Amino acid sequence: MISPVNRLTLAVGMVIATLVGQATAAPVAPSENVTINLIRLLVQQGVLTQDTANGLIAQAEKEAQQARQANAAPVVASGPTAAPGDVRVQYVPQAVRDQIRDQVKAEVMATAKQENWAQPNTFPDWVSRISFDGDIRLRDESRYFSGNNSPEITDFAKVNETGPYDVNKNSNTKFPPLINTTKDRENLFRLRARLGMKAVISPEWTAGIRLGTGSDNNPVSTTQTLGGGFGKKDIWLDQGYLSWKATDAMTLTAGRIANPFYSTDMMYSGDLNFDGVAAIFNHKLNNEWGLFGTLGAFPVEYTSDAASTNGIDKQDSETKWLFGGQIGADWKINRSNSLKLAAAYYQFQDIEGERSSPCSPWKGAPGCDTDGTRVAFMQKGNSVFNLRNNTTNPATPATTPDPQYVGLASKFDVLDLNLVWDSELPSDFKLRTQGNFIHNLGYDKGEMLKRSEGEIVNNINSKGQFESGGNALMVSFTLGSALEMRKRGDWNVLAGYKYIQPDALPDGFNDSSFHLGGTNAKGYFIGGNYGIDKNIYASARWLSASEVYGAPFEVDVMQLELNTRF
Structure with a gap:
């Protein structure tokens, strides 16, 4: 040294x-x-x-x-002349x-x-082409249920995961899996941690990987509930993709990618990533106008090629697809106002259920021919029906077990319209007004009843009649010194309302906090954010929602968060 x-x-x-x-x-x-x-x-x-x-x-x-x-x-x-004491x-x-x-x-x-304390060219060239980012969110969540809620709301997602469930009350006296609708859950301490890496392979090619936490592999949340005897927590592959910049205005991305569409969490959760390929277009026309758009194809699920894993009755494997397209425009109206408009169409192909041909599990049949039409993941709210057309044992017709899975009753061809208006107000206030309207073009009540052969099992009113709808609406307002929390002292408050009919959109992919996820929900949300330091901010939210149709289910959710990003 x-x-x-x-x-x-x-x-x-x-x-x-x-x-x-x-x-x-x-x-x-x-x-x-x-x-x-x-x-x-x-x-x-x-x-x-x-x-x-x-x-x-x-x-x-x-x-x-x-x-x-x-x-x-x-x-x-x-x-x-030099003075005494001068130094020249x-x-x-x-x-x-x-x-x-x-x-x-x-x-x-x-x-x-x-x-070796200041040696140049110590690292190889590829190091300079790799960057990292990430975020950590700490959340304390409380859930408060109404005393008027029905205690017998079936968890159909769990039925499909652990079933089939015998729906014949003469042969099965046990309850199906039920959603908690009565017991408050306070102080759920939860964590979300994500770390991403991006590598510039060449000027046109980029690769990315992101890891994230999560209590399970559900697609709409990377939040991990802490506790559980201090057990270690799981890490999942949250993203993994390749991007090719075909032109200055067009990028093709494939793999497990971030949501390529402009949308709200009423349609897609903020944590949702897509598996597939997307072409993303952005073009600035002039200083006031810009155009953007997306085309994408995403395999939602691959059905099994057998009625059951241990059956010899193999069947053709099918793919359930999401095809999506969106077109939108950014308009800089003046120095104080800007507007974003977007229209998207999503076709969810073959995710609806299908009644089976006559099936005889009581004879030892390992499965029925339409079991694969049940969806891989659902939250709650969509209208569902029993998939199996089970026969009865002539010797014991009343007590023959009737094990069932459930499938979606509606088709989903979804029109998604979004509008965002940002304004700068006096005293340096900023206001964001946002609206989202969703309409399921595939919704047809008559077709749903026909498809299900009268076996729809939820969204039934007190008179025993089936009720549903294919529309959803959201409006929200955000006011503060900043719309995004970037530095110390930034703040905003927000308020909004959602109304989501049961079959306006697939219930498996939207926000998991409002009404604890899914559709068939209406209510309001309020909240606020405050910047503690650069890239560190605190948040508070209150979400209050109840059912639109069917059995009573009202829940209030409070979330207190500390968010960081780097």
């Missing part, structure tokens, strides 16, 4: 060389003694060799003599300054390389 004296000497030498370079025009008579003494001092400290010093001294004496002959009279005539910076020839600088630089770099 370089000793403290040597490091100080090197630094002083470089500083002095710089200072004397700035004093070449000093109006005083030059003196070679200061220069010679400086050079000798650098030799004593081991910065310069004696041979180098001898050469520098000779050059300094020569140039100093030339300087005295050329400048002696004008300097003496015009130079100010002496003339150092340019050649001396250059040689001192080069020699010091060479000595410093040689020592730095030898001791």
Whole structure:
């Protein structure tokens, strides 16, 4: 290592060389003694060799003599009288300054390389093309249920996951899996942590990977509930993709990618990622107008090629697809107002259920031919029906088990319209007004009853009649000093309302907090955000929602959060 004296000497030498370079025009008579003494001092400290010093001294004496002959009279005539205690910076020839600088630089770099404390080109080129980002969110969540809620609301997602469930009450006296609708859950301490890496492979190609927490592999939340005996928590592959910038305005991305569409959490959860390929278009027409759009194809699920894993009755495997397209525009109305408009169409192909042909599990059939039409993931709200057309045992018709899975009753061809208006108000306030309207073009009550053969099992009113709908609406307002929390002191408050009929959209992909996820929900939400420091902010939200149709189910959710990003 370089000793403290040597490091100080090197630094002083470089500083002095710089200072004397700035004093070449000093109006005083030059003196070679200061220069010679400086050079000798650098030799004593081991910065310069004696041979180098001898050469520098000779050059300094020569140039100093030339300087005295050329400048002696004008300097003496015009130079100010030195006062007692004044220190004058002496003339150092340019050649001396250059040689001192080069020699010091060479000595410093040689020592730095030898001791490995300032070595250039230490890392390979690919390191400079990789970047990391991430975020951590701590949340305390409480859930408060109404005392008027029905205690017998079936968890159909769990039925499909753990079933089939025998719906014949004569042969099965156990309850199906039920949603908690009565017991409050306070102080659920929860964590979301995500870490992403992006690598620029070439100017046109980019690869990305992101890892995230999560209590399970459900697609709409990377939140992990803490506790559980201090057990370790799972890490999931949240994203993994390749992007190709085909043109300045067009990018193709494939793999597990972030939501490529402009949407609200009424349609897609903020944590939802898509599996598939998307072409994303952005083009600025002028200073006021810009166009954007997306086309995408996403395999939602691959059905099994067998009625059951242990059956010999193999069937054709099918793919359930989401095909989506969106077109939108950004309009900068003036310095204080901007507008974003977007229209999207999503076709969810073959995700609706299908009644089976006659099936006889009581004879030992391992499965029925439409079991694969049940969806892989659902939350709650969509109208569902029993998939199996089970026969009865003639010997015991009343007590023959009737094990069932459920499937979606409606088709989903969804029109999604979005509007966002940002305004700058007096006193530097900012206001965002947002509206979202969703209509399921595939909703047809008559077709649903026909498809289900009268076996729809939820969204039934007190008269035993089936009720549903295919529309959803959201409005929200955000007011504050900033719409996004970037620095200390940023703040905003927000309020909004949602109304989501049961079959306006698939219930498996939207926000998991409002009404605890899914559709068939209506209610309001309020909240606020405050910037604690750069990229650190606190949030508070209250979400109150109840059912639109069917059994009573009202729940209030309070969330207190500390958010960071890096």
